[in-house]
Amino acid sequence: MTEQSATHRNPSRDGVVAAARAIAEILPPTPLLPVEIGGVTVHVKAENLQPIGAFKIRGGWWRLVNLSEQERAAGVVAVSSGNHAQGVAWAARRLGIAATIVMPHDAPQVKLDNTRALGAEVVPYQRPGEDRDEVAAGLIAENGGTLVHAFGDPWVIEGQGSAGIEIAAQLGREPSRIVACCGGGGLSAGLALACPASAIHLVEPEGWDMVGQAISQGRLVSVADPAPATICDALQPNVTKRINLDLLRGRAEPGVTVSDDEVRDAQRWAFANMRLVIEPGGAAALAAALAGKVPLDEGSVIMVTGGNADPAAFAATIAGEACATRV
The missing domain is CATH 3.40.50.1100 (Rossmann fold)
Structure with a gap:
């Protein structure tokens, strides 16, 4: 066991590989599901099927x-x-x-x-x-x-990156690109370490693209005041951390944002086509793919990151009803 302070340790690919070994000892791999989007067969990594319903x-x-x-x-x-x-x-x-x-x-x-x-x-x-x-x-x-810390801790980053090691093992190769839901950037940073040959695409809610803006500007950027409303409760950090920005600069593709309506469309699509229950924040990457906001090829993997949906809000979404409350 290490006693190093999180502030004096840099996450590494070796750490990601070690995390993947440790996690494989207690959890089975989550499914990598083939789906067709826009005439292209891609894969969805169903992290919503973890014991707690999320990659975290x-x-x-x-x-x-x-x-x-x-x-x-x-x-x-x-x-x-x-x-x-x-x-x-x-x-x-x-x-x-x-x-x-x-x-x-x-x-x-x-x-x-x-x-x-x-x-x-x-x-x-x-x-x-x-x-x-x-x-x-x-x-x-x-x-x-x-x-x-939810995303700024080096061990947490490595642990999240274990999903990338798992994906590569399931595919038999590193994916060409990974489309990931992004809050503070812990998952994206971990995936960038895990799969150095893969393009990393960040997807954030509209008005909450703090990581995408930070990468573009080369500095930490805080959310506007007042903060905009979003149904993606899992993707609302006010600002990323320097450790995440340093890992993603030069590795992540320009970030894209998705609207609440696009997220709801993705939730409905996943339920109809994959029989998956996905919470709003967990559907952001899929929303971007379905909306044509990220390039896709047959080596692409889309992260579905969480399934802890509010039952009433999810039912309203599946029924095609807008829900004004944060879910």
């Missing part, structure tokens, strides 16, 4: 198994709208580590309930209004513990 289980597990015994005893703190929360909580319960998760007060109820059911303590914060990182820092200052 990868980074949560790899981070927590790398804690020292002293760090495990002190517990962990994370900030999340719900999927990272469940990934950390799942790993913490399995490893016997206390977990406290700072979550937005308006997170989907299914994510709040699932996180608590996994044994984590949930501390709500107001969104907008409060800085979740400040809330987490206050908890650590008061009670101790290790911060497990």
Whole structure:
């Protein structure tokens, strides 16, 4: 177990490969499903079928198994709208580590309930209004513990990248391109390390393209104030981290954005064509592919990253009804 501080460690491809080995010991590979889009057969990586319903289980597990015994005893703190929360909580319960998760007060109820059911303590914060990182820092200052950042932690980045190692093994080669839903950039950065020969396409919600803008401008960019509304609750970090930007500059293709309507179309398409339940944030990459916003060839893989959909909102989407509330 390493005791290096997350601020003094750079993620590496060797770390991604090690994470993939560790994750393969406890979880089976998620399916790589062939689908036809625009006359081209591509593959969809169904991370919504993970035990917690999202890819975040990868980074949560790899981070927590790398804690020292002293760090495990002190517990962990994370900030999340719900999927990272469940990934950390799942790993913490399995490893016997206390977990406290700072979550937005308006997170989907299914994510709040699932996180608590996994044994984590949930501390709500107001969104907008409060800085979740400040809330987490206050908890650590008061009670101790290790911060497990949702996307800016080197071990978390490596853990998320394990999906790329898995994809290459399933295909028998690295994909030509990977289209990935993007919030803070942890998954995209991990995939860039895992598959150095693959083009990485970032897909973010309209008005929340903080990673795409940061790559274009070469600096960290914060979301507008007031922040725009989006149904993609899982893709709403206010700003990425320098570690993510450094890994993605020169590797990621120009980012694209998708609208709420395009995301809903993707949810309906996945349900009708793949029998998959996908939450809005988990459908962003598929939305871009279906809308023709990213190039596709037969070596392309589209990441479907989460399936923790609010039941009522998902039912309304499948029925073709717009839902004005954040889901």
